[in-house]
Amino acid sequence: MAASAALVADQLLLIERALRTQGWWDSAPPSKQALASQEPFCVDTLDFSQWLQWIFLPRMKAIIEAGASLPAVSGIQPMAEQVYGVGNRQASELLKALGDFDRLITAG
Template sequence: MSAASLALIADQLLLVERALRVQGWWEASAPSAQALASEQPFCVDTLDFSQWLQWIFLPRMKAIIETGADLPAVSGILPMAEQVYGADSREAAGLLKALGDFDRLITAGR
């Protein structure tokens, strides 16, 4: 993936973080190590979706970009967010847009 594409993805991750902060869904304290260690997809048994985004998804994606590791071949974060918040949620509209744009950037990079 080109440096320009990686920069776009990094910028998109910042927009996801911004959307979480704007909604007041950004937390100052991390969940317990046990909650973060869940083996369920999206840690559905231990975390809210916004917590999963903040404490699992964003750090993993940032680490992948910083280390030059391979990005996922596809991303399906938006459908999960739509399931959690509702596809037409006004409250989560900014977050849904940011996640949809992220999904498209990942797919376009392949």
């Protein structure tokens, strides 16, 4: 059974809240060129928090709003741990929210 869209939507809000709480939420979008990066997580043009805000969250919201199938697996937390460090207290709320998202998607 796939993860419910409502649960995923709630988790996306928690991820957004964590970004905002840490001051990692930008008021202006990056350039179109930065958003068009072909690298995973746009590592060559965006900070990880920018990728979450401007790529990941909008794509996931679009999937939910379209009623499309959610991904079957997610591994965003390990990337976040590489960026922020596993024991980073400042990023702990975000790391937890991303880990919960990964588990929600993967558990279905």
